[in-house]
Amino acid sequence: MPPQLQAGVLNSLDQALLTPAFVAQNNIQKQLQNYQNQNVKINLPILQALGSNFSPASQIAGTKNIGIIFSENTKFTSEQINLSKTYDVIIAGSTWNAKILEINGVKPVKKSVTRYRPNNFSSCT
Numbered sequence: 001m002p003p004q005l006q007a008g009v010l011n012s013l014d015q016a017l018l019t020p021a022f023v024a025q026n027n028i029q030k031q032l033q034n035y036q037n038q039n040v041k042i043n044l045p046i047l048q049a050l051g052s053n054f055s056p057a058s059q060i061a062g063t064k065n066i067g068i069i070f071s072e073n074t075k076f077t078s079e080q081i082n083l084s085k086t087y088d089v090i091i092a093g094s095t096w097n098a099k100i101l102e103i104n105g106v107k108p109v110k111k112s113v114t115r116y117r118p119n120n121f122s123s124c125t
Contacts, residue, residue: 054083076104
């Protein structure tokens with residue numbers, strides 16, 4: 001789904017900086033509409049949102065395939081572990097996720113800890 005923002009969500013500087021990326025993303029999405037329900041290989045690295053069982057959100061593959069997972073599961077089937085191996089790296093959404101994935105034999109795993117820092121946001125529009 002192409003990124004879409006309501007008017008006024010970003011301040012004018014952020015809007016100006018992000019608009020080219022949004023336009024490029026929308027162009028890619030339009031091109032991919034011709035290949036719905038087909039496996040597609042493109043010449044770009046792909047960040048793939050994964051379900052908690054490593055199921056991909058789309059059928060797109062790239063030059064590098066990076067899975068991003070936030071999972072509450074603590075045990076995975078051998079089929080799920082094999083599916084995880086189709087990615088060059090798995091990014092876990094927390095330290096706990098990364099440890100659980102590694103214990104279950106998923107590798108390589110990197111963690112990306114997200115934090116909300118109120119001082120990094122402004123009310124400027």
